[in-house]
Amino acid sequence: MKLKKKINYFKTYEIEDLKDMLEKTAVKNSTKTAFKVKNPNGKIINKSYIDFKNDVQSLSTKLIEMGMQNQRIAVMGKNSYSWAISYLAATIIGIVVPIDKEASKENVKEFLNVSNSKAIIADDKYLNEIFEFKSELKNETMLIDMQNTSKYTNLSDLIADGKKLIDDGNSEYENIKINPDEMKILLFTSGTTGNSKAVMLSHKNICSNIVSIASIVKVDNATRVLSILPLHHTYECTIGYLLVVYGGGTICYCEGLRYITKNIQEYQPTFILCVPLLLENVYKKVIKTLKSSLPEKYTKEESKIIDNLPFYLKGIVKKKVKKSLGGKIKTFIVGAAAIKPDLVEAFFKLGIKVLQGYGLTECAPLVAGNNDFYYKAASCGMPIPNVEYKIDNPNDEGVGEIIVKGPNVMLGYYENEEATKNVLKDGWFHTGDLGYVDDEEFLYISGRSKNMILTKNGENIYPEEIENILNDDDLIEESLVIGTSNGKDDVQVKAKIFPNIEAIKEYLGNKFPTKEEISKILNEAVKKANEKLPNFKHIKSFKIMDEDFERTTTNKVKRFGKNVEDDEGKDK
Numbered sequence: 356m357k358l359k360k361k362i363n364y365f366k367t368y369e370i371e372d373l374k375d376m377l378e379k380t381a382v383k384n385s386t387k388t389a390f391k392v393k394n395p396n397g398k399i400i401n402k403s404y405i406d407f408k409n410d411v412q413s414l415s416t417k418l419i420e421m422g423m424q425n426q427r428i429a430v431m432g433k434n435s436y437s438w439a440i441s442y443l444a445a446t447i448i449g450i451v452v453p454i455d456k457e458a459s460k461e462n463v464k465e466f467l468n469v470s471n472s473k474a475i476i477a478d479d480k481y482l483n484e485i486f487e488f489k490s491e492l493k494n495e496t497m498l499i500d501m502q503n504t505s506k507y508t509n510l511s512d513l514i515a516d517g518k519k520l521i522d523d524g525n526s527e528y529e530n531i532k533i534n535p536d537e538m539k540i541l542l543f544t545s546g547t548t549g550n551s552k553a554v555m556l557s558h559k560n561i562c563s564n565i566v567s568i569a570s571i572v573k574v575d576n577a578t579r580v581l582s583i584l585p586l587h588h589t590y591e592c593t594i595g596y597l598l599v600v601y602g603g604g605t606i607c608y609c610e611g612l613r614y615i616t617k618n619i620q621e622y623q624p625t626f627i628l629c630v631p632l633l634l635e636n637v638y639k640k641v642i643k644t645l646k647s648s649l650p651e652k653y654t655k656e657e658s659k660i661i662d663n664l665p666f667y668l669k670g671i672v673k674k675k676v677k678k679s680l681g682g683k684i685k686t687f688i689v690g691a692a693a694i695k696p697d698l699v700e701a702f703f704k705l706g707i708k709v710l711q712g713y714g715l716t717e718c719a720p721l722v723a724g725n726n727d728f729y730y731k732a733a734s735c736g737m738p739i740p741n742v743e744y745k746i747d748n749p750n751d752e753g754v755g756e757i758i759v760k761g762p763n764v765m766l767g768y769y770e771n772e773e774a775t776k777n778v779l780k781d782g783w784f785h786t787g788d789l790g791y792v793d794d795e796e797f798l799y800i801s802g803r804s805k806n807m808i809l810t811k812n813g814e815n816i817y818p819e820e821i822e823n824i825l826n827d828d829d830l831i832e833e834s835l836v837i838g839t840s841n842g843k844d845d846v847q848v849k850a851k852i853f854p855n856i857e858a859i860k861e862y863l864g865n866k867f868p869t870k871e872e873i874s875k876i877l878n879e880a881v882k883k884a885n886e887k888l889p890n891f892k893h894i895k896s897f898k899i900m901d902e903d904f905e906r907t908t909t910n911k912v913k914r915f916g917k918n919v920e921d922d923e924g925k926d927k
Contacts, residue, residue, distance in 0.1 A: 364570040364740065365727075372533040372558035374447045376565070376601055381408035384603040387576055391607045391622060392436045399621075402436060404603070412528050413517030414444040414510070418474075419527045420520060421497075424448050427470050427541065430501075431456055431463070432478035434586045434608045437501040437510055439596060441476040442586070446558070447531060452541045453587035460484055462551075468493045469553060469769070470541050479505035535559040538766055542589055544716045553769035556589075560719040563762035564593055565601050567739040571726035572688070572710065574602030574626070579683070581624035583609040583633070589720045590690055595628040616640075623681040631694040634687055634709065638698060641676050641705070648675065661704040673706045680707075688724075690714060693800060693823055696732035703732075711735050713798060715786060717778070718742075719763040722786075723798045734797040746792055747783075753791040754801050754817075758783040789817065808838035808846055816848060816892050824884045825850060825894075829858045830876055833904055835912055841895070850897040852877055853904060873899060 370376040381404045390402040402410075418428070428445035431454040432438050445451035452470045454463060456478070463485065467475065474497040475485060482498045482505065489496065503509040521528075533539070540556040580599050584591040599606050607622040609615055615633075629637075646654045649672070653663045664672060677684055686708045699709045712724030713735035722744060724736040738744050742761035749755035764784045767775035778785045789801040802817035818836035825834040832855040838846040859868050859876055868876070877899060885893045904912045 365573055367566050367569045370562050370566065370601070372535050372562060373443060373597070374531065374533055376562065376597070377408055377411060377443065377447075380600055380603055381405055384576065387603060388605045389600065390436050390439070391605060393608075393610075407440070407600075409518070410440050410514055411443045411447070413514045413521060414440055415448045415517070415528045415531075416520050416525055417513045417517030418444060419448055420517075420525075423474055424527075424531075426450070426473040427452050429454050429467060429470065429472040429475040430477070431475060431481050431587070432501045434582050434591075435501070436608070437476075438586055439606070440514075441501060441510065442592070442596075445476070446539050447533065448528075450539055450541055453592065454543070455585065455587050456481060457585075460488065464488050464491060466543055466551075467496060472496060474499060476501050476510060478502050479507065482507050533558055535562065538769075541769055542587075542716055552771060552774060554716050555766040555769050556719055557766060560763050560765060561593060561597065563741060564719040564721055564739075565598050567741050567763070568594060568598055568721055568724070569601055570740050571724070571728060572598075572686075573727055574598055574604050576603045578602060578604030578626050579622065579624050580604060580606050580626045580628070581609055581615075581618060581622055582606055582628070583612075583615065584628055584630065589716050590714065591628060593720060594688060599626075619681045619684075623683045625683050625685045626688070627684065627686075628688045628690075630691045631689055631698075632692075634689055634694065634702075635698065637680070637687075638701065641679065644675070644679050645672065661701070676705050677707070686710060688712065690720075693735075693819065695823070695827060699730075699732040713788075713800060715788075717765040717784060717786075718759055718761075719765070721763070722757075722759050722761075731797050734793070734799055736798060737796050738798070744792075744798065746790065747785070749791065754789055755791070757786045757788045757790045757798070757800075759786060760784070808848065821848065821850070821884065821888065821892060821894065824887055825852065825880070828880045828883070830855055830862060830880055833912065835904060836894070839896070847895040848892060850881065850894045851900055851904075852880075852897055853900040853902070870899075 368379065370379065384404040386403050386405065388401045389404045389407045392400050392402055394400055426449045428449050429452040430438060430441045430445060433456060442451055442453065452466065452472050454466050458466070471494060473494050476499040477485070479500050479502055482500060485498060498507045499513065500507040500509050503511045535558040537557055538555040539558050540561065542554045542556060543551040544554060578599060580595055582591065582595050584595065586592050586596060596606065607618070607624065609618045645660055654660055661669060661672065684707055687702065688710050690712045694709070694711050699711065702709045710725040710730065711734070712721055714720035714722050721739055722742055723738050725731065725734065726736065729737055742759065742763060744757055744759045746753065746755040747758045760783050767779060788803055791799050791801065793799070800819070802819035806818050808816035808818065816838070821836045822834045825831050831852055833853045835851045837849055837851070839849045841847040854873055854877060856868070859873060860866065862876070863872065877897065881894050881897055906912055
């Protein structure tokens with residue numbers, strides 16, 4: 356589906372590096388609100404672009420005086436204004452190392468040692484944990500409290516000291532010259548299939564991605580973002596933070612998943628970055644609202660509620676839905692996993708754009724995306740400006756590995772030459788993802804090459820395809836498809852299914868289901884899925900999961916460890 360025949364790109368401005376971006380946006384947007392921040396009493400305080408620039412400059416100046424220039428500085432904590440300041444200061448004066456706040460103690464220790472971090476700016480709860488193994492770190496690592504609530508060096512004190520230094524004539528920050536091609540960001544991938552790798556990114560990688568996205572998705576002073584996904588991940592950091600700063604929008608921070616509804620109402624965002632699971636939950640609430648306020652004759656078929664409404668009601672319903680989402684919502688940007696096309700279309704009918712994209716940490720992150728000019732509900736979009744992709748070694752169906760070229764592609768994996776050589780070949784980054792491209796350059800993801808199940812007859816089975824069919828069933832919350840032995844020197848498809856108990860309960864007339872009833876219902880669901888699949892892809896067995904799958908911090912189901920263990924506890 357096309358919105359327009361020809362792309363007329365939005366106007367952008369060039370930036371050499373993130374310091375240059377900060378300077379230019381601070382001049383352009385000066386007194387406009389960059390962040391809405393809650394103080395300890397819950398009062399919302401507006402931080403202007405000048406405030407933001409001054410805080411970054413002050414912190415940078417103090418860190419330089421402390422000997423942190425050109426050093427690795429880790430940042431770890433919940434999404435906050437302090438995180439935003441810390442990240443930008445660290446990547447301007449040195450090398451920033453964003454760390455997942457949900458990482459285990461062992462992983463945090465590993466990340467700090469591998470990166471050779473000389474300081475970590477973090478929430479006090481994580482500093483307390485780090486303090487326990489501080490003697491095991493390679494470097495004498497300075498601990499800085501991001502939230503200013505503990506015995507450690509407080510971030511606010513450093514900012515105040517830096518301001519005094521500037522007032523006294525210190526110009527170290529102004530004199531910084533950044534090589535846009537050098538490593539300045541060191542990111543540990545979340546990894547759904549195994550151990551993390553350290554991705555090296557430059558200012559050029561990030562800045563090229565920002566400018567490209569800004570040319571196809573409108574971000575300006577009217578944009579207000581509710582930041583929900585973890586900022587350590589480049590998806591949220593580049594698109595939900597740096598892109599918004601570039602465009603002069605306003606950033607508000609979600610206080611946690613259970614506060615999403617509350618925060619949406621108080622901040623009234625126009626733009627939310629999310630993952631499919633979050634959007635699906637939002638839609639469930641929308642449907643619940645509509646069912647409670649509309650005659651039953653209009654709500655029997657959820658997918659056709661808007662289509663079934665008389666003209667005079669459609670406008671009222673759209674307004675009601677938008678009000679339930681704060682009143683000003685215009686766009687959801689969705690990534691990290693595939694989203695159901697029907698869901699995309701449903702939101703468009705409600706007057707809300709859902710723009711699905713495709714990206715990787717190694718690409719800073721965005722490679723392709725539906726945008727304000729072109730979209731197809733079943734696709735993850737077209738290549739963003741200045742980025743190329745093609746399908747390497749496609750099969751008869753046109754499916755092959757997606758390879759990418761552009762200024763956003765990483766420098767390589769840190770201290771891992773072999774892994775770098777495996778993915779960077781002749782100027783192209785080999786993603787490990789499988790997909791195909793249609794005649795209009797729209798990209799479709801089939802799955803990961805590592806996940807592909809290969810039968811004895813040479814048939815390729817993409818688990819993600821089967822999972823999407825299973826997950827379309829309202830009675831299934833989530834599924835994971837793996838290949839298992841059939842006892843005849845071949846593989847067969849097995850599904851692990853986490854049921855949607857609430858939906859099953861409703862299906863049974865608000866009766867809590869027995870194990871036997873759940874098994875019978877899911878058996879029927881599997882039969883229905885198999886009817887949509889060729890014989891060699893049929894699900895031969897399934898296991899009902901008692902609890903949800905382990906996930907990464909971007910809500911992807913992990914394809915290793917506990918999730919793929921069989922009944923004997925061995926990985927398949």
